[in-house]
Amino acid sequence: MNMNTIKRFLALVLLLATPLTHAAVKIEHWVSPSGARVYFVETRTLPIIDVQVDFAAGAARDPVDRAGLAQLTRGLMDLGAGDMDESAIAERLADLGARLGGGADTDRASVSLRTLADADKRAAAFEIMRQVIAEPRFPGEVFERERARTLAALREALTRPETIASRAFWSGLYGTHPYGSQPTAESLSAISVDDLRSFHATHYVARAAAVTIVGALSRREAEALAQQLTAALPAGEKLPATAEVSLPKFAEVHLPHPAAQAHIHLGLPALKRGDPDFYALIVGNYTLGGGGFVSRLMKEVRDKRGFAYSVYSYFAPMQVAGPFQIGLQTKRAQAGDALKVTREVLQQFLAEGPSEAELAAAKANIVGSFPLRLDSNRKILDNVATIGFFSMPLDYLDTYAEKVRQVTAADVRAAFARHVRPENLVTVVVAGD
């Protein structure tokens, strides 16, 4: 598309375009002949197509002595696939103006692509994506180099107080559960190219794939695209479910570090996808520490006492119980005082829940800000891919506001009592005096 075309096009888009998301996002869903689940939102206001393919290939799938395998596997897929070496992939994408992304978190590994919708550009971009997903080469010398770079990055990260705190927090919450496993120099050194090949063959399979497509194409084109991306994958075996989490005992971990600020985390494993308490916890957490500048933690820790620049709490729903976490950083000499105030705020909230005024304010913001969550193709993609990967109800976005409205203060108290028990709370303090 040349600049003049773009300008003409923009004139149309910006002045005449029909609204994208006034009411709801219409998600079309089907299963591709390959076995992959497909989620599609057609939107033609911009000449862009976004595609994301998610697999149950996150770090929770690492073998016990190979922590880091899932993320190395995903990282290497972009660096040589099909008939392309790493430079060819990057150069072809750059020539097309296409952007390949993704990564691996704890549950999920993703390959994502943003491309212009022009027929010549998108076809070439889709073919690169197909090869990255289905035909990664895992060249030995690229693997050796990337592992060396990863080791260097790990060594650097292990000097950082925020990394030390985060690793201790996840270890404290999950222990020997797969969510608690962390890459080390030893585990990375134990990984071989064959491990990557085998991990890819087992986990990047069609029946475990969720394909999300958002943008300027028809249902028929989306069907063909989803099949193109997944047809060459093995159908695959159903992967074993991630083990349920057993709760930790109350613990307080103090680790030394020369930093000027202490990094403090409190939390426990708390919430899995699909839990009916989800709405009560989200609404309640807004008042506790999720509502930015208006939360109780922000008022007590930052506004009243000037203890911290950043203080927050959140629930991260995952395949099995993901963490509830409170975090802050404060001058090391006042770490004890800041922790004390934080605990008091939490205890009071657990005992009393939100006031009616706080509950109303939380709902007003969560419901009122809902359009902001869906006002771009990128945001729609992120939401729909999450719905697809976790097999959430297709009307999740349509019913979200109503379910938030129905939450009562009693629901919040009861849900917090079930999910945030003080006897299971793990506290980590790095660099506190």
Add this chain to the structure above:
Amino acid sequence: MVVFGRGAGAVLRLPPDACSIGLTGVPPANCRKFYQKPSIIMRRHLVAPLLGLLLATAAVPASANPFEHKLGNGLRVIVKEDRRAPTAVHFVWYRAGSMDETNGTTGVAHVLEHMMFKGTPSVGPGEFNKRVAAAGGRDNAFTSRDYTAYFQQVPKEKLEDMMALEADRMRHLTLAANEFEQEIKVVMEERRLRTDDQPQALMFEAMNAVAFKAHPYRVPIIGWMNDLENMTVQDARDWYERWYVPNNAYVVVVGDVDHKAVFRAAEKHYGGLKPRALPLRKPQDEPAQAGVRRVSVKAPAELPVLIMGYRAPVIRDVEKDLDPYALEMLGAVLSGHGAARFSKHLVREQRLAVSAGAEYDSSARGPGMFYLVGTPSDGKTVAEMEAGLRAEIARVQNDGVSAEELARAKAQLVAGEVYKLDSMFAQAMEIGQLEAVGLPYTSGDRIIEKLKAVTAEQVQAVARRYFVDDGLTIGVLDPQPLSSAPRRGFATRH
């Protein structure tokens, strides 16, 4: 390279080998992992990195859109209609940043930004955030060297409420002493978080203080800790009275709005605010440099980092200038994508670097600088890293760049123009940032045309002209083992 982390929701993005930035001067969020250039600091740490959105380059106006209206008090209002979703973003920009500060009160621009949330006679302390939240909105603010900006993202029907709130605090801030006493502590915690405990940020701060001797770009945006410790509420009041007037501000709105209605609302809420003459701004031009400047900083870390900063021009005249555009394209050829030169040669082929990148921002109120950044691989030295970066520059100086490389950079530019339209926030940022540095927002499309017109000869010429030792400052992070580092703490008098 894979950077490990735990969690759910946002998928970890694979970090790039190399980083490059566009006209806005903000590196992609994932670049900040290895190179923290604090070009903008925000009031609150965002869990989801907002800065990733800001990679816009420049605007492509479609017919009359955006629209502009100037109020009688000098306040300009720029509206871009984007009807894709029922939301709007509202920005107020003030042309006052850390470069307008004086010695002894460094950091006051940013402190005032914090104080802007602490109440007016009609909207009490903390009430601003409450009202934005009640409206289903999100808000924040940020301070840069060149400007201070405030924004709210809201459902479109709440836009006028946001204008009323911003207009109120433009002239009626209370600036109470007790609020200041608490908030200055928060700002000192922010400095500890962003700078004192970030080895790369410390090094970058030290490097700027050496690269610039006369120009206020030598001072960190967050301010020196000792200045924060000694700051008074009167310093904040003086700053507010000096710069927070409608004739030093402009409003940018992007969203599902009718520009005429926005102009009417702006007249109603902002129109009554009194203008005042602004203080004279002195140029404080940097004297000529003769010879390489070097600085090293010790901090607890594992990997060394090398930054080489070359003095470079920025856009002052969109039509007449040539070199800033050629330097932008050079940056793209060196590190604009995964197979750009630094990544291909230094990281992959020679295995000299764990990561390497180039950063150049062609838009700024003050002097420009073209940065090269590298972290040497295990077993390689900082001196070898420097030699490797210098060899890449020499290749461009001697052999130029290929037509293919230049075409690739331009293809990304064109695609980026379309992708940018997926974010109202990015569109508003682009308008605001052009205006902040004195370039008309309408020049966005001309800037893109000028970038597309850059030739290989021009790229080679700027490599020869600006990559010279007399304009070079080198910063090195000298990593120290954790166990030997002294416990650092900063006594304050609060």
